[in-house]
Amino acid sequence: RGDNSGDEFYVENVFEELDYADEWFYNKTEKMLYYINNYTDANSDLSNLQFEATRLKVMMNSTGSMSKPVKNIVIDGVTMQDTAYTYLDP
Numbered sequence: 001r002g003d004n005s006g007d008e009f010y011v012e013n014v015f016e017e018l019d020y021a022d023e024w025f026y027n028k029t030e031k032m033l034y035y036i037n038n039y040t041d042a043n044s045d046l047s048n049l050q051f052e053a054t055r056l057k058v059m060m061n062s063t064g065s066m067s068k069p070v071k072n073i074v075i076d077g078v079t080m081q082d083t084a085y086t087y088l089d090p
Helices: none
Strands: 024-027 032-035
Touching: none
Parallel strands: none
Antiparallel strands: 024 032
């Protein structure tokens, strides 16, 4: 787990690790999404289940330089979500 706090974690997009609700794997070659439903709503119609995917990696960017630094920017009351993961990008 990386630390002793016992916090929950999971690995995404690894077919061999699909064993728990809300985990998924996308096979690019087959263009097939494998997903384990959490069955929260026993009456839910899975044929109407929708997934949304994003390719957007950057939602906001401020670029400055040593001679013209970015200054005096305030971001308040904004929630950002659903960008593509970049932590494994080179």
